[in-house]
Amino acid sequence: MADTNLLAGPALRRLRKREGLTQAGMASILGISPSYLNLIERNQRPLSARVLVQVIERFDFDPRSLREDDAIGGLDGLVRRMADKRFGDLGIDREEVQEFLAAAPQIAAAFARLYDTGGGERIVVEDTAAAGRRAVERWQNHFADLDHAAEDLADELRLSRGEISAALGERLREKHQLQVRILPAEVMPGQVHRLDLHARQLQLSEMLPGAARRFQIARQVGQLEMREGIETLVAGANLASADARDAFREHIADYLAGALLLPYRRFLRACETAGYDLAVLQRRFAVSFDQVAQRLTTLGRVGERGLPFFMAVIDRAGRMTSFTAGGSGAMYPLEGARWPAWVPFAAFERPGTVLTQAVTFGEGEAAARHWFTITRTVDGDGVMCAGRRAVVLGIEARFAGDLAHARGVSLDRLDAVPLGVPCGRCGRAECLTPAPARIASALPRPRSAS
Incomplete structure (x- = not known):
């Protein structure tokens, strides 16, 4: 396992003191010598990937606190x-x-x-978006109590591919006296969903495809049945502005929808047996590509962890409109960063095609890290946010060897495309040369998508 170049001495020292351990005691638990631990704590040696994994597993340590x-x-x-x-x-x-x-x-x-x-x-x-993002990242996008509750509810309703909409709709009707109603687009201009408490209806636009309809119904069920847990999390985040609290609350509602449609253990088992093949997971759970991608950033249950993915969404103008680090440890790119050599910028030329690429980047870090990324465009729902966008999943290359999407892709760091460095054509980091022209020779064979 390759070493990282992470100097984290003060954080490790505080963890040791919190646990009431001597250097010799912690070194014994981590399987290293006390002298080596002393060097790490004094930032004279980097915290290697092997030792970091030991710290995470032995002390249930949140690696985000290293940042x-x-x-x-x-x-x-x-x-x-x-x-x-x-x-x-x-x-x-x-x-x-x-x-x-x-x-x-x-x-x-x-x-x-x-x-x-x-x-x-x-x-x-920082701004409101940054505050909300940090609140999510503080939990590594895994809200254990809510996830367990959603899984229990999915089991209770016996949710499966063939009956998801019916089961969730029946739950709304029986427990919350709400009917699901599909309305014409002209009746809901500029909206995809609306809760009409006077009519006792969850109203959905006809423009929503099946996976998006199921997601909205699951979202409403989660909000109604786990309201107390949601508000506890929002209050505990200590966010100063109402906008930040609302953004965090919306994120948790989306999280619950994914947890209902993709119950943790069942989904993790499917990921492991299918090699995290996104097309297989889409079909097996009757969800969309971006719903699978978002759920993959949440697999942080202690004792049952999935692979640590991050997810980013990029619009046609090259703006990163959202970023979820999950348990990956990836840092949010600098504001205004543009990486034209990254495959998402070429994905718009091949809509609906799954593209993969090994890259190195590390905005704000001492050394660039080696990542494997999976990208596909998804289309809007025809009502709001209708523009096509690129959804990117990323994982450190050292974890990617068994992924179905990594077959035939070199995971040798020397073959990775460096991002955030000057373009080979013009020497400029913010090169405006179209991405397809810059990386056409390096594009992998595409995978067909559902």
Whole structure:
């Protein structure tokens, strides 16, 4: 297993003290020498992938906590603060800031908090979307209690491919006195679903395809039956703005819909037997490509973990409109980042085709990481967000060897396409050369999609 280049000494030291262990005791549990652990804690050695896996499994450790600098905007956020004219005479350069952040992340966070709330103009480091995204990533997009509850409900209703809509609709009718009604598009302009409590109806647009209809019905069932659990999570996130709380609440509602349609154990078992073949999973559970992709980012149940995927959605203009890290440890790309050599930018030339690509990237990290990505375009529902978009699943290449989609693709790091580096044609990182022209020779043989 290849080593990562992650310096995480302070986080590991705090974990050891929290557990009440000596260096010798923790080293014994992790299967390393006390002297090696001492070097890791002092950031004189990186935390290897093997040791990180041991830490996660032995201490049920959340690897997202290693990204301690996210809350202050990472290295760039700290550099912006240090650029204040009040510090101008100190000559602090980016390298010094990076060393400070690596050696003492909590002290760096304390400085950032003091700076943001103290004298001088307050710097706004994050927006509502960033706050909502961090709330999701704090849980690695796995809400264990709600997931178990959704799985129990799916078992109770005996949901299967042939009867999903009927079973969920019957649940709404019997328990919540709500009827599902499909309405013409002209009756619901600009809407795909509407809850009419006066008429006691969940109204769905005729423009919604079958998988999307089932998703909306499951979403409504989840919201009604697990309202208390949803509100507990939202309250616990301590989000300052109502918009951020609403966004987090909407994400959890979508999560519950996926958990009902793709019950955890049944879905994980299908993933493992099918080699995570997305077309097979779509057919087996009667869901869409993007619904399967989103569910794959949630498989973080302790003792029953799936593979750690991230998911991104990219529009035709090349904007990343959403990003879910899941348990992958992937960091959200810098605002405005454009990677024309990445296969999603060519996917629009081959709509509905599954394309794969091995790449390296690591925005804001000490070293680029090696990823295997799977991309396919999906179309809108004809009412809202109707534009075609590219859905991307990514996983570290070291986990991708047994994936059905990785067959015939080189997972050698030397063969990966480096992203965020200058274009080979013009030497510019923000190259405007169309993606198909840049990567046509490297495109893999496409897989047919359902």
